[in-house]
Amino acid sequence: MRRLRTALAAASGALALLAAVSGCGLKSGSPMVDDVVPGSVGRGLPLKGASLTVTSKNFSENIVLGQMVGLVFKAAGAEVLDRTNLPGSISAREAIVKGDADAMYEYTGTAWITYQGNAKPITNPQAQWAAVRGADLKNGVTWLSQSTLNNTYSLGISQANNAKYHLRTLSDVAALSKKDPSAVTLCVENEFASREDGLPGMQKAYGMAIPASHIQKMDAGIIYTQVSKSSSCLLGEVFTTDGRIKAMNLATLQDDKHFFPNYNAAPELHSRTYEKYPAIAGLLDPLSARLTTQVARDLNAKVDVEGRDPHDVALDWLVSQGFVKKG
Incomplete structure (x- = not known):
């Protein structure tokens, strides 16, 4: 199980990386150089002058989502450092908590069970998101609206x-x-x-x-x-x-008794970043509203079946949905 493996990895192979993340800052990353301009989001360049770092875990879906965040920020006027594809859940999570990264897409079930230490999921997806959001505020992490994309x-x-x-x-x-x-x-x-x-x-x-x-x-x-x-x-x-x-x-097959947690994808931000740039919600909420489980399947297939680059998949989808335009 991918989530279980990443949680276990946090206690072993990720320890050295965590030390680097928390003590010295992230060491990898490259600037996003795409020539993208606002479409339906980013008009007026609300992030002009901002320098923001995006991150993700190291599986296809989360990389694609991380690239989307970076491209939307870029279209809205920000300089963006791409530090997606970090190994495991914990390393990306710590980057957000410590402020070494500003934004990523996370999953509500992962936060509720793995990070916040709860034994049982909350059946209602919106109630679970609200509980996760409330609990994470004390950790310096702010959650934006969730999508219906449920990777369970x-x-x-x-x-x-x-x-x-x-x-x-x-x-x-x-x-x-x-x-x-x-x-x-x-x-x-x-x-x-x-x-x-x-x-x-x-x-x-x-x-x-x-x-x-x-x-x-x-x-x-x-x-x-x-x-x-x-x-x-x-x-x-x-x-x-x-x-x-x-x-x-x-x-x-439908989990009709709701045994498995909901793993709805939602942006999580370092809280000080959100306080400084509250316009980010207006940039990412429309994106999350359009992300569904079927959309994720289609995008994941382009990477895992067709062998396409996650960055290109993210950009093409954002353009096809009218969120951004190529300059």
Whole structure:
């Protein structure tokens, strides 16, 4: 599980990086040199004269979102330093907290569970965002409005197999596991298989009866391939915004009992940056309002399936939506 791995990485390989972030400032980065001008956002150049740093974690979706923030800032008149693609969640988070970076897109579930130490998610997405925002103010972090982009967990199934089983929800999987235990085979990552907030908790919450012999553990990329082949994995652990869902024509099942946290993407800012440049909300709120889970799947596929550069994907989307224009 990507989020679980990044949390664990914070306690091991990221320690040296964290020391550099908190003690000496970030060491990498390059200026954004794009010739972009305002479209529907950034008119009047409200960030003219500002020098801002954007950051992100090191997976495709978050890099694309970080590039969007930087390009919007650039179009609004700011000089922008690009420090996206930091390893793990904690390094990017610390950059925002310490003021070594000014803005990034973060996920509400990651903040609520990993950073703020809560054991149980809040079912209502808006209530979870509000709780995260309130708790982070004391950390010097300000959250702007969230998107409906929800990069949470689900189970995926091939369309060919689903033509036979007609599964729509995780409750449907539980019913099938009881009616025909031999039919349900499940492929998951190692951590998801052992964590209480992963497979064991999901099975308990839904009353699933999947024999241990029908659960296979493998790397995430292999899961998508095996599920799409409709062979050894009837179902597989997936991320709801993964571009391979569309590319491999998979269906995802609804978490109808809201077991998994909501991982809605929203901009988080170093609070002093927001105090100095409150116009940032007017720049990023329209962007977040347009970001959906399906949009994320499409953009992620351009990077992970088509092999395009995240910066180019971000720029093309912003231009296509009219947020910025190329100069």
